Amino acid sequence: MHSSDLIIKPFRNSDEEFELLYHLENTLESHVKDWGSPEMLKYEANLIPEKCNAECEFLEIGGDVLGYGYTGHDAWAFDTTLLDSNLAIPNEERYLVHAQTYLEHQISKARRIDGVDTLRAWLSRDTEFMRELYTSNGFEISLVEYVSQLSLESFNIESFFEHVQRFEKSSLQIITLKDLQGMYSDWQERLFQVWHRIEMDVPTDVIEPDLDFDFWKASLFAPWFEAEDVYIVLDGDKWVALSSYDRSDRPTDTFSTDLTGVLPEYRRLGICTALKVFALDDLKKKGCKRVFTENEEDNPMYQINLALGFERIGNEVGCKLRL
Numbered sequence: 001m002h003s004s005d006l007i008i009k010p011f012r013n014s015d016e017e018f019e020l021l022y023h024l025e026n027t028l029e030s031h032v033k034d035w036g037s038p039e040m041l042k043y044e045a046n047l048i049p050e051k052c053n054a055e056c057e058f059l060e061i062g063g064d065v066l067g068y069g070y071t072g073h074d075a076w077a078f079d080t081t082l083l084d085s086n087l088a089i090p091n092e093e094r095y096l097v098h099a100q101t102y103l104e105h106q107i108s109k110a111r112r113i114d115g116v117d118t119l120r121a122w123l124s125r126d127t128e129f130m131r132e133l134y135t136s137n138g139f140e141i142s143l144v145e146y147v148s149q150l151s152l153e154s155f156n157i158e159s160f161f162e163h164v165q166r167f168e169k170s171s172l173q174i175i176t177l178k179d180l181q182g183m184y185s186d187w188q189e190r191l192f193q194v195w196h197r198i199e200m201d202v203p204t205d206v207i208e209p210d211l212d213f214d215f216w217k218a219s220l221f222a223p224w225f226e227a228e229d230v231y232i233v234l235d236g237d238k239w240v241a242l243s244s245y246d247r248s249d250r251p252t253d254t255f256s257t258d259l260t261g262v263l264p265e266y267r268r269l270g271i272c273t274a275l276k277v278f279a280l281d282d283l284k285k286k287g288c289k290r291v292f293t294e295n296e297e298d299n300p301m302y303q304i305n306l307a308l309g310f311e312r313i314g315n316e317v318g319c320k321l322r323l
Contacts (some may be wrong), residue, residue, distance in 0.1 A: 004101040009054035009065070018042050021056070024068050025205060029087040029124035031147045031291050031314040032254065040224075041247045048075050059089060063096055066090060072107060075215060077206040082118045091129035099133055107137070111323050112288055114134045114270040117319045120206070126315035142205035143318035146302055148310040149292040150280070157281040160273070167274035172240070174278050177230035194215060194232070194239040198261035203296040205318050220258075225256050228286075231279045233262070233271055240266045243279045245291070255283060257293035260301055268277050273304055280308065 011017055018038040025041070026033060048054045058065045067089035074084050085106050089099050108117040121139060123130045132270030135141075157164065167174075183185050197210045224247050233241035241262035245255045262271045283291065294316065295302035305311075 001184075004097045005061065006101045007060040007067075008102065008105065009060055009110040010023065011058060011068070013042075013045070017058075017073065018045075020058070021063060021068060024065075024088055026064070026067055028067065028090065032149065035252065035254055035256070036248050040222075040269040043222060043249075044219075049078075049215065051078065051134050059098065059102055061095070066095070067098075067102075069106060072134060074206055076211070077204070078210075079207050080115050082120055082122050082206065083113065083116045084122065085110075086122045086124065087130075087133075091125070091127050093241065096133070097131070100160075101247045102139075103133065103137055107321065107323075117323050119317050119323060121321075123319065126317045130137050132316070134321075136227055139319040139321045143203070144297045145294045145316040145318075146297060146312050146317060147292065147314040148302075148305055148312045149290055150305075150308065150310045152280060152284040152289055152291065155280055155284060157277060160277045160308070163270055163274045166270055167278075171235065171271075171299060172271065173234050174275060175232055175234060177232060178227035178229050180232060181227055182279055188217065190239050191242075193234075194242055195259065196243075196261065197263055198203075198242065198259060201261060201264060202259075203298050205320070220244075222249070228268040229255070231275060231281070231282070240292075241271050241275055243272075243275050245279065245283060252277070253287060253289040255288050255291050272301065273307070276308060277306065 011021070015038070018041055022038040022041050033223060036103070045054075052073040052075050053072070056068060056070045058069035059069065065241065067087070069085065069087045071083055071085045072078065074082070087099060087102060087106070089095050089102070089219040102249075107119060110116050120142070121134055123134070126144070176293060177187070184190060192211070192213055195216070199211070226247060229247065231243045232239050244258040244259040246258050260276060282292065293310065295305060295306060
């Protein structure tokens with residue numbers, strides 16, 4: 001392997017650098033192109049707590065910034081013993097030496113941090129290039145996610161008549177968060193509780209998330225958030241399931257699934273399928289044409305999404321190195 005002329009440049013949070021970061025993410029990592037904006041990146045970056053010690057760096061090669069890397073503790077599942085990271089670089093053989101140099105830089109940095117015993121990396125694009133890079137450096141695959149999308153132009157609620165009919169015969173009802181806001185003065189706390197219980201049930205390779213209410217609220221209720229895009233299942237007065245969707249911060253006919261799930265005691269009743277059918281039909285009526293989502297390979301929601309017509313468009317991978 002040849003020597004690297006890689007230059008690691010710190011990210012300084014300027015508007016120009018957020019533009020560049022967005023371009024790199026869109027080019028090197030995104031499965032759905034041109035969704036979001038540099039302003040969305042900036043908003044999300046400002047939410048990361050100082051305790052996470054987040055650090056982003058640009059990778060300059062031959063005078064051009066061709067990639068970037070990130071390290072920091074997970075804000076959702078904060079763990080001082082685990083340092084998260086990623087690396088985005090063109091997956092070409094000529095850049096392998098630079099990728100290796102930067103990964104060694106990240107590993108060395110993690111080993112110098114007191115209390116950190118594990119470096120976790122997230123591969124937003126599961127390619128042979130990236131897998132080989134990480135596994136050859138001792139990382140072991142810890143989580144696989146499938147990215148899938150659905151064209152709502154071909155989605156027809158009548159195809160799922162049995163699921164809808166079964167739900168309608170129950171005592172359950174589906175109401176949007178927008179309507180619930182006028183019914184419950186404590187709607188934020190109720191949403192947080194059901195959200196947290198559902199998220200605790202999502203497969204993960206980190207510690208179970210102990211959600212901080214203020215961080216969750218700021219993350220969810222971004223300036224572009226719409227309460228009408230969150231669908232809640234009620235059993236009487238009890239919130240038992242939800243399906244939440246994110247808009248971009250700029251006009252688009254593409255939505256992202258945030259979280260869908262049901263409380264454990266309400267499983268295997270067809271609630272999630274009926275809820276998603278209702279939500280997708282409603283999104284279609286609003287003018288949405290495409291929905292994309294991510295599911296862990298062992299998450300039952302993935303099979304539900306396939307049954308609803310979602311098609312897999314890519315994989316993402318988590319891997320870990322014991323330091």
